[in-house]
Amino acid sequence: MTIKQISxxxxxxxxxxxxxxxxxxxxxDDSTSILDALNYVKxxxxxxxxxxxxxxMAICGSxxxxxxxxxxxxxxxxxxxYQGPVKIAPLAHFPVEKDLIIDMTLFLDHLAxxxxxxxxxxxxxSDTFKQTPAQMEKYxxxxxxxxxxxxxxxxxxxxxxxxxxGPAALTLAHRYNLDSRDQGKKxxxxxxxxxxxxxxxxxxxxxxxxxxxxxxxxxxxxxxxVESAKDMLIGIFKS
Amino acid sequence: MQERHIDIxxxxxxxxxxxxxxxxxxxxxKENREQRIVMLSKVYPMRSHTVAAEGGAAxxxxxxxxxxxxxxxxxxxxxxxAEQGVVDYFIRHAHQELVQMERWGCPWxxxxxxxxxxxxxxxxxxxRTWFAADKTGFHMLHTLFQTSLKYPEIERxxxxxxxxxxxxxxxxxxxxxxxxxxxxxxxxxxxxxxxATGGAGRLxxxxxxxxxxxxxxxxxxxxxGVALRDMEFVQYHPTxxxxxxxxxxxxxRGEGGILVNKNGYRYLQDYGLxxxxxxxxxxxxxxxxxxxxxxxxxFWQEQQAGRTGKFGxxxxxxxxxxxxxxxxxxxxxxxxxxxxxxxxxxxxxxEPIPIRPAVHYTMGGIETDAHCETRIKGLYAAGECASVGxxxxxxxxxNSLSELLVFGRLAGEQASQRVPTVPFTNxxxxxxxxxxxxxxxxxxxxxxxxxxxxxLKRELVLSMETGCGIYRxxxxxxxxxxxxxELQARYRNIRLQDKSRAYNTELMxxxxxxxxxxxxxxxxxGALERKESRGAHKRLDDGLQQRDxxxxxxxxxxxxxxxxxxxxxxxxxxxxxxxxxxxxxxxxGKGVKQ
Numbered sequence: 001m002t003i004k005q006i007s008x009x010x011x012x013x014x015x016x017x018x019x020x021x022x023x024x025x026x027x028x029d030d031s032t033s034i035l036d037a038l039n040y041v042k043x044x045x046x047x048x049x050x051x052x053x054x055x056x057m058a059i060c061g062s063x064x065x066x067x068x069x070x071x072x073x074x075x076x077x078x079x080x081x082y083q084g085p086v087k088i089a090p091l092a093h094f095p096v097e098k099d100l101i102i103d104m105t106l107f108l109d110h111l112a113x114x115x116x117x118x119x120x121x122x123x124x125x126s127d128t129f130k131q132t133p134a135q136m137e138k139y140x141x142x143x144x145x146x147x148x149x150x151x152x153x154x155x156x157x158x159x160x161x162x163x164x165x166g167p168a169a170l171t172l173a174h175r176y177n178l179d180s181r182d183q184g185k186k187x188x189x190x191x192x193x194x195x196x197x198x199x200x201x202x203x204x205x206x207x208x209x210x211x212x213x214x215x216x217x218x219x220x221x222x223x224x225x226v227e228s229a230k231d232m233l234i235g236i237f238k239s
Numbered sequence: 240m241q242e243r244h245i246d247i248x249x250x251x252x253x254x255x256x257x258x259x260x261x262x263x264x265x266x267x268x269k270e271n272r273e274q275r276i277v278m279l280s281k282v283y284p285m286r287s288h289t290v291a292a293e294g295g296a297a298x299x300x301x302x303x304x305x306x307x308x309x310x311x312x313x314x315x316x317x318x319x320x321a322e323q324g325v326v327d328y329f330i331r332h333a334h335q336e337l338v339q340m341e342r343w344g345c346p347w348x349x350x351x352x353x354x355x356x357x358x359x360x361x362x363x364x365x366x367r368t369w370f371a372a373d374k375t376g377f378h379m380l381h382t383l384f385q386t387s388l389k390y391p392e393i394e395r396x397x398x399x400x401x402x403x404x405x406x407x408x409x410x411x412x413x414x415x416x417x418x419x420x421x422x423x424x425x426x427x428x429x430x431x432x433x434x435a436t437g438g439a440g441r442l443x444x445x446x447x448x449x450x451x452x453x454x455x456x457x458x459x460x461x462x463x464g465v466a467l468r469d470m471e472f473v474q475y476h477p478t479x480x481x482x483x484x485x486x487x488x489x490x491x492r493g494e495g496g497i498l499v500n501k502n503g504y505r506y507l508q509d510y511g512l513x514x515x516x517x518x519x520x521x522x523x524x525x526x527x528x529x530x531x532x533x534x535x536x537x538f539w540q541e542q543q544a545g546r547t548g549k550f551g552x553x554x555x556x557x558x559x560x561x562x563x564x565x566x567x568x569x570x571x572x573x574x575x576x577x578x579x580x581x582x583x584x585x586x587x588x589x590e591p592i593p594i595r596p597a598v599h600y601t602m603g604g605i606e607t608d609a610h611c612e613t614r615i616k617g618l619y620a621a622g623e624c625a626s627v628g629x630x631x632x633x634x635x636x637x638n639s640l641s642e643l644l645v646f647g648r649l650a651g652e653q654a655s656q657r658v659p660t661v662p663f664t665n666x667x668x669x670x671x672x673x674x675x676x677x678x679x680x681x682x683x684x685x686x687x688x689x690x691x692x693x694x695l696k697r698e699l700v701l702s703m704e705t706g707c708g709i710y711r712x713x714x715x716x717x718x719x720x721x722x723x724x725e726l727q728a729r730y731r732n733i734r735l736q737d738k739s740r741a742y743n744t745e746l747m748x749x750x751x752x753x754x755x756x757x758x759x760x761x762x763x764x765g766a767l768e769r770k771e772s773r774g775a776h777k778r779l780d781d782g783l784q785q786r787d788x789x790x791x792x793x794x795x796x797x798x799x800x801x802x803x804x805x806x807x808x809x810x811x812x813x814x815x816x817x818x819x820x821x822x823x824x825x826x827x828g829k830g831v832k833q
Binding site for chain 2: 013014015030042046047050052054056057060097098104112115116118124125126128129131132135140172176179181182
């Protein structure tokens with residue numbers, strides 16, 4: 001095994017108010033992920049290092065960090081991909097709680113704000129709705145979000161204004177709006193139409209680049225703008 | 240210490256916990272009752288390990304299927320150690336639960352007419368497994384989580400770690416919790432507590448499980464005198480990726496994938512699963528669609544015979560999906576293609592995937608009755624942490640996602656029904672129990688011992704793998720049991736490096752290790768004392784290589800003992816619907832009742 005030096009941004013609020021960088025030597029081979037490196041540091045070098053992780057197979061969404069200023073999942077990014085220095089920091093644009101742990105509260109509030117569940121007044125039933133593969137195809141990609149938050153770290157608008165609902169929440173709203181079983185679009189549109197809804201997006205598209213599940217939030221938000229424009233236009237004609 | 244009064248506390252925010260929370264909320268709404276529910280978890284709900292389930296959820300669906308067939312498959316699959324009344328309840332309620340998931344928006348894969356598609360799974364007589372591509376657990380968990388947001392009466396405490404259950408006079412009184420963000424302790428007093436804390440796969444070195452799957456809830460119930468039942472039955476999933484143990488779903492074989500050894504030979508035909516089925520024509524209960532215990536055992540035999548290949552340091556066999564074609568693989572198994580690419584740089588469209596068995600599921604757990612209640616009144620358990628008695632000695636793939644819905648709902652309803660009928664337990668003793676937890680945490684912080692959780696954990700998981708693996712013998716299990724006792728003693732001499740209060744993840748790891756050590760003891764003791772081979776418990780010792788119904792058609796129950804080693808009892812099994820018979824697959828299974 002060869003050794004790689006990694007730098008980790010530390011922040012220990014009970015010991016001092018300023019973040020600082022700390023270097024660690026980590027042995028690695030072709031299979032060593034960023035998460036493996038963090039686990040190595042915690043287990044072998046410094047038990048106080050704090051970060052989130054769980055499934056280590058890129059589906060639970062816990063282990064998002066900045067690697068050389070780009071949002072990544074620690075478990076599916078590998079040391080072998082980095083020739084030069086490796087700098088690991090907490091996800092950008094979120095308040096940092098300790099070391100690599102960020103405060104997810106706002107992210108979850110934004111998700112909840114768009115009523116991300118199927119709204120349908122047909123009540124309880126003993127049979128399924130019909131939905132053809134073509135109907136499912138319309139929203140399927142947008143249902144793959146693992147709530148990792150990487151897109152919020154990539155989004156300059158969220159960085160400027162944390163009240164912006166942001167890529168994941170808007171994508172989830174769009175996912176339900178596109179679902180043939182759903183009747184809740186009308187209830188969701190006011191959130192989408194807000195200044196902090198789809199219209200805060202300036203279509204940089206970095207959110208889709210960093211998405212580890214190819215959900216393409218930029219496409220969802222852009223389609224959401226079309227829906228929002230239509231919705232507002234209809235609103236004008238009706239009034 | 241802060242104190243709050245909550246009607247129902249649900250520990251765990253995975254599939255079972257979320258389903259229980261929604262069911263409890265609905266129960267109270269139907270009766271116009273006010274009811275406070277707290278669902279807490281050491282992680283955010285969508286991080287729970289349900290998220291990693293891939294293949295699907297079973298329920299009788301097609302016209303040619305029958306409830307009797309699902310019942311028979313489950314009972315035979317569990318080698319007649321399942322509680323048959325419980326299995327009967329399960330197979331009757333599974334379908335409605337999957338329908339309910341659909342009506343909450345779960346994107347089940349569809350047929351062209353818009354109805355739900357089912358796929359084949361191991362040990363099942365016919366195709367009855369609902370799926371959402373190969374991310375079924377992910378879609379179920381997110382659907383449940385998102386649906387739970389409709390219920391403001393479900394208060395979530397995300398990233399709260401439970402230290403202990405409060406119990407007074409054989410009745411549950413609440414839980415003591417630690418807020419991870421601050422390290423502050425709270426006593427949540429409750430009338431009903433539901434444990435939905437998942438399994439204990441992390442007791443073993445090589446496993447498919449998330450880091451959080453450390454059996455916390457099992458250990459808490461165990462320490463309060465609830466039996467851990469059938470813990471010796473640990474499921475090895477036949478197909479994990481070498482190195483990491485990342486799960487490669489059984490659905491690969493349901494869709495027609497084949498397993499070959501290093502010579503390209505479909506070795507399963509040599510282990511009572513043949514004859515060989517033609518490529519591209521998978522047949523239920525034959526070859527690759529045998530049950531998990533038999534497939535993992537066949538791997539071990541091939542390994543002993545020197546017919547496994549190598550990937551890195553791992554002995555492997557090969558899962559070949561190439562004949563399914565790129566388009567089909569990307570439609571049905573996109574996540575598998577991604578995982579194989581990312582973690583071992585193999586494209587399943589072009590190459591077979593090297594795989595090996597990995598610990599996957601805890602068949603045993605917290606003993607409950609058929610209504611999910613433990614022997615402590617008001618304390619319920621559901622999902623993988625529970626032993627309601629569904630799986631017996633071996634779980635069939637795709638029964639567990641349905642289980643967490645059926646029994647999560649039942650636990651939630653039962654817990655809710657209890658609320659208006661009882662007062663909050665009023666005992667002076669509660670303050671002392673809460674104080675004891677505070678003292679315990681303070682002592683952990685202050686301890687100046689020499690042991691580190693890292694070393695103890697490593698020794699534990701290695702010893703469990705060595706002594707309680709796919710095949711077991713008395714000598715190895717005895718050595719593991721002694722090792723566990725040694726580690727329990729050394730655990731008292733542990734030292735934390737991190738002394739901070741906020742997000743002390745090292746403290747969490749230490750507490751989890753303490754839980755794991757107790758569960759490991761129950762697992763190993765059950766394995767040592769079960770002197771027969773049944774389902775996933777396979778012994779090498781002379782005379783113990785067969786099932787022995789005369790002596791061991793019984794559940795093991797392990798009881799905690801604060802003063803010394805745990806003790807074991809045996810409990811009768813409910814076999815009133817189907818008398819024990821030979822368990823056979825492939826052609827050997829023809830004509831056998833199943």
